[in-house]
Amino acid sequence: MTGLFDAFHFLRPVWLLLLPGIGLLWYLARPRRKQDSPDSQHIAPHLAEALRVGSNTRRRVQPIDSVALCLSLLTLAAAGPTWSRIPNPLIAESAPLVVALKVTPSMEEADLAPSRLDRARFKILDLIATRAGGRTALVAYAGTAHRVAPLTEDPDILRPLLQGLSSEVMPVEGDDAAAALALSMDILGAAETPGAILFVLDDLDPAMVTAFTNDDPAQPPVAMLVAVPAGQIPAQIAGLTGITTVGLTADDRDIAQIERQLISAQQMAQLDDERLDWDDRGWWLLWPAALIALLWFRRGWTMRWGIAIVLVAGLQMPGNAQADGWRDWFLTPDQQGQLAYRNKDFARAAELFNDPMWKGHALLREGRYEEAAELFAELDNAEAAFSEGLARIGNREYRAGARAFETALDRQPDFPAAAKNAEIAWAIVEQVESTREQSDTGEESGIGADDMTFDNEAQRGTVTQVDAPMDEETALSPDQWIDSIDTEMGDFLRSRFLYDNAEGGT
Template sequence: MTGILIAIEMFHFLRPWFLLLIPAAALLWWYLRHRLGHQNLPTDTVAPHLLVALTVGQQRKGRLMPIDLVAVLMVLTSLGASGPTWSRVPDPFVAQTAPLVIALHVSPSMQATDVQPSRLDRAKQKIRDLLAIRAGARSALVAYGATAHSVVPMTEDPNVLQPYLEGLQPDVMPDDGNDAGRALDLANDILADEDAPGGVLFVTDALQSSDVAGLSSQEQISVAILAMLPQGKGDAGLDAVSVPVAQVAIDDGDIAQLERALNAAYRRALAEDGKQPWDDKGWILAWPAALLVLLWFRRGWTMRWSMVVVLCFGLQIPGGVRAEGVADWFLTADQQGQIAFDRKDFTRSAELYLDPMHKGYAQFRDGQYPEAIATLSQLDTPEASFVQGMASLRNRGYRDAIDAFQLTLDRDPDFPGAAHNLVLARKILEYVESTREQSDTGEHTGEGADDIVFDNEDARGADTQIQGREDSIGLLTADQWMNTVDTDTGDFLRQRFAIEAARQ
């Protein structure tokens, strides 16, 4: 189901009683129209041939009149006041993109060069583009041939997938084949641990007829296929499957199309989730109403109606409205902040937001951890204290993080992630304090950063700074150590896939 169909299905009015004003506006329009169009003329006191010459406007009965404009404005006002909506307000703590498992077909056929530079290389490029679009969303990678293997589990960091994606070549697979059914079963197992409906994207150049029914019958998840075939070349299985199939393109049109299709079930789940309020879209109708108001400046049209509208709008303008730029004429500071946040411009978003919750979260995303903690301290919600805890962790204030996560649980014992992060913060603090105690006994000297300072509220060990030893002999530098590590992910995947295939 597409996003438009979901919006139509979810469409409703938040304040439907305002719709009762529409019949009243229609009745008023009919009465005044009828009255203006059937005025009785004094035929008994004026000669007929003079009456025709002296009467103005009788030829305009069927043309547009001021009352028509008033009626349209009343209808638009009623619709806007009724609160039309078809989506919920985005939750800044929840990714607006569905969890996705990318199933890449790795086989000799994918090395064909009819799609430059090759089908497999172009598939990897497309996957990288998709991960860039889905920044911040949870993604996993599966490789399949005759067998299916989990390459990278669900992660929010697309950089984790990059080296493993590059290491996928046909020679790392235990056997050649094209068993999409096994890949689908593995993807379902991965998505079973997710809190929201997810999707599976198959990147392949062919589909066996035996797998068509399995892919077409999925109801709980969204399935889509990126066909790595040149234009004009088809595949019987890809042509028969009843899921969205996008032909690989030279631009990002195929990726955008698949992203919309895969998010369909997730958007439905977010809309059906009762935690977030519905997003009132009535303001959209203010634009056509404002354009229609301009017609009142035509000569001969009623100006007293426009004065009433101007006065009504003037009474509703709150104090302290900014007018520093053109954007301030049309958008509030929080709306501008949300636009900047959607563009990943967190610095600008933090400057624009007035709402403390959104401002603090934007500061957190921008790395302004002390500022985020100070901003969120104004609120007493579990969401605010949770982000405070995350900011304290990033700022190495582990005790403050523990206090913040504990406060979150006090406010909402079931808040997602708070209990887990509380345990994690305690473990980190315990590790830091243990490291300090070991440093007092001389263990691990010469290792670590050039200058590390820890808090010592529990008085465990001494307040020390660990200085890097420049005269250490026999210790490898970071670059030297990294050069000794085997970075060929292909060899690693080949061995792991062989072990998994043997177990299967």
């Protein structure tokens, strides 16, 4: 895998040819030290200094120095330095993460109040909240390892499953971290993008250490969040090389460190993805260039021709790009839109983007599916048709979404994601219409505010509404319903884990 340092290059290296010219200009224009005349050699030095017109001293920093440095920075910016890729908006910005939680009696010790396992649960939920939009899977292990939840962006799915985990639900006692690592790697292997693995544990069986010392570059990065009191990280964990080890803290420092590890893993994975464009970082150099240009307004430093350069540069700037006040001086609307997109301010990003694809993806992430679909429909590439399909599906237009995926396949036959989504969308259409046929009563029923509607182009049944009867005497209150879920979740997980063991799978 390519490293960030090795990935550094210039997108437009031809601009670098200007640097020797700037250096020559600086050399020719910089003032030289005045030489003493032959007659001054016969005069006392203090008298010669008094009789000399002009000073023999010179400034260490001359105006031409700032000009040359400013021009050099602008040239480097125009050359387009880059070392990372622009993330694909179709894929979650956070790298997929598999959390492997150790669920053993030792994790239920109370040296971390209320217990190590409870603190681990809280930290996992905090991490999921921090990674909003990122997919997270959950694995529980003791003597065996089990998949608790697949990769999902919904924290509400993971929360009750986490609460239901305890040492009683694990079918076999022990500490088989190697099995948990293998299972986590299998889950990441099915993901669209490379991700990372986080172990949340209190100790590691010495026999398992060899499983974490693999130097295979294809192995996803592994981090460990150790749920023990401060300063008590076991030696076998602290001695692991190539693995980020983080002690559990009372604040969010541990979560921040893990998040940095995940971001780094995602950036490293994107470097080898040739489908992604390189991220032009040249605009970063505009800030120091602007600060250096301020020196031109110092007394004795003002260069009259500098005003002409500023005026010419201002005339060359596009007049139709209005984005965000002073930011227009340094960033294009699309660059400002990317910043807003990365900050998950999708509504603002949709307003800023000029690029129709990025604008459409911002609308899609904002949940404005109809607007996004209309925008993608105006474009004629396979990626736009695929994105239109996602927007149509989000708007519950399953038939139109399936057709959009098929359009993407017509434009680009080798498009596995479009083929898979088209198959799923047509299956949903078939399921919806078959259900309507089976439940068709021939009655005209109104649609309520909370009812779900689908397209029914084939007219294979009318839309019907079925009110499930509820026995008022036995109906549960919301609090009772939640309590029943928490109580029954442990039984459900234990039964599922026992079934996994009986089937010999996970």
